[in-house]
Amino acid sequence: MTHHTSPPFINVQQLQWKAGQRAILDDVTFALPKGRFIGLIGPNGAGKTSLLRCLTRFYQPGQGCIELDAKPLQYWTRTQLAQRVALVAQHTNAAMNLSVFELVRMGLTPYKTAFESDTSADLECISGCLDKMGVLDKSSQQINTLSGGELQRVLIAKALVQSPELMLLDEPTNHLDMCYAHDVMALVRQLDMTVLASIHDVNLAAQYCDYLVFVKAGTCIHFGPTSEVFNAANLSELFDRPCRVDEHPYHRQLWMNFIAQGAQ
């Protein structure tokens, strides 16, 4: 397991979370620096979503601790947490009868009292975030008429309006075509914040993420800078099957391929 020397921004120590009697996360430990794009990779059912939910305190860990910026998560008030951590969930219900603007405006909720009206700074913030994600022209469109890729960008814009220090993205490229997936990853990479994103496509993760966390069967088996941990031994262990990692001949980045059965 790789460790780094800078003080961690996200510090997870021996985290355990149980659903009923079953430990879904067990002994999860990793520490990651601020301001980086971090990919959470691992097979289906490994516990990536559960881990993201623990980081928002939606799930309460049975044991272990999570610190953000050296402060245990349980000490943040609900409002402080909502101002600092934003989650873009995997299955967001887009059937609501809202415009893009109305949805993105909801990102301001942690900063507002119930009847406070929008200031010009609020409106600028909303437009700025929509613009950053390339969807400003969709502002008045109903969210249930957006394409999957547009909706994903709008949801990230809503999280940006929250101006969190930590953005959690649960499979942000799910259902996106390759171009949209790359666009979303590139846009996220440009954001000046710490982003932890679960990503199924490990090559996409390796291309854009500074750090990777490997999650297998409810625990973290490796974490560290992508260049150090993205290798055939670690990925074979993660997926329980042989693979190789090479430098891609075109873009020169690390690239994983599974070795087909009988082709070793």
Ligand SMILES: Nc1ncnc2c1ncn2[C@@H]1O[C@H](COP(=O)(O)OP(=O)(O)OP(=O)(O)O)[C@@H](O)[C@H]1O
């Ligand atoms: N609230 C819950 N109650 C019972 N089981 C749960 C609950 N939440 C998650 N699980 C189980 O925990 C395991 C991990 O689920 P999780 O969604 O965290 O995995 P994941 O790595 O995000 O998977 P995927 O890549 O398929 O989205 C699964 O077996 C799931 O069924």
